[in-house]
Amino acid sequence: MEERHQELIRSNYTKLIAGLRDSVGNVCDVLYEKKIITDAMRDNVIYKDTPRQKASYLLDLIVNRGARAFGGLYEACKRNRLLAAADILRPDKAPHSISRATGHAVGFTYKEQSLPDEWPTKEHIERVRTKRLSVRTVDKDSNPGMLEKYQTHLNQPLVYPMYHKRRGNALIIVNDNFPTTHLRRREGSEWDKVGLLQLFNGLGFNIIMKENLSKDGMVKAVDEEMVSDHSDHDCFVLFVMSYGRQGVVLDTSQNPVKMNYFIDQFNEVTDLQGKPKLIFFQACQGGTRSYRNQKWGSWFTQAVIYIFSEFAYKCELYELGLKVNDLLSRAETQRGMKNVGDFSLGMGKKLYFFPGLHDP
Secondary structure, X not given: OOHHHHHHHHHOHHXXXXXXXXXXXXXXXXXXXXXXXXXXXXXXXXXXXXXXXXXXXXXXXXXXXXXXXXXXXXXXXXXXXXXXXXXXXXXXXXXXXXXXXXXXXXXXXXXXXXXXXXXXXXXXXXXXHOOOOOOOOOOOOOOHHHHHHHHXXXXXXXXXXXXXXXXEEEEEEEOOOOXXXXXXXXXXXXXXXXXXXXXXXXXXXXXXXEEOOOHHHHHHHHHHHHOOXXXXXXXXXXXXXXXXXXXXXXOOOOOEEEHHHHHHHHHOXXXXXXXXEEEEEEOOEOOEOOOEEOOOEEHHHHHHHHHHHHHOOOOOHHHHHHHHHHHHOOOXXXXXXXXXXXXXXXXXXXXXXXXXXXXX
């Protein structure tokens, strides 16, 4: 990194920490994508105790990462709409929230939302438990940029169409009782179910809930969904919650069902060809544990519920996934153990949910 860029970061150190602290995980993901930091470096940043420590560690790291590091940090700030930080890094292009060519606001007029410093929050759990969770929708007055994106997205080849009032089906499979095995009941999963029902209803999905299935029952649930009529749907969601081992989830008798089975089956559905299929698994994977609290549910599922309900009105799917992982990194057990989600995106287009907007 050039000396002038190092000096700019040093002289604005405190301000940059304030500008970066709420989205450090997202910034790290962009820097990793650009091969500016390694996976190990990203983990070293993410696993610091507080958002401020994460931002400080990242800045100390980035000044020694070569000629491309400064430009990469600036690009990461722009991509995550950390506009104050972008203004500091490139004052010649400030203010980043204003179009210099036309003089009007670019993109959205929303106030940048920050993630909670710790996860989970009592406020979120209370909203789920009292069934007061609501999905933020696109406000036509305060979000003109998002409204314009919705009005034009059908003409954009790299954006999935999402315009039906009911976006599609959301099949939720929950195994939380294993009476013939040594496995304990998955206490707390009832709150995951309650939260997912509120989330996907708010996002405009038809919800099919299946509970405590044998392997044959899981296959039957998949088969029934495969022959359903998806022709007037934009999207499909599968959410499976159970115990698991590497590459599999377990039925109620502890029989394994391969995760790839679900993926392969829905890739064969004719009505879903070319449409986004979102598949979530909440299950331990070999040495990787998926933590669950007996009083309020699993860390991962509740993070999905929170992030999608709070940010789907303005963020596309990739950004939502990054935010879920960022939020998960803020949770830890009393022994200091953490939970990291495995977010894989195999889509060729961007996916916006546009909650609250649909064609007549």
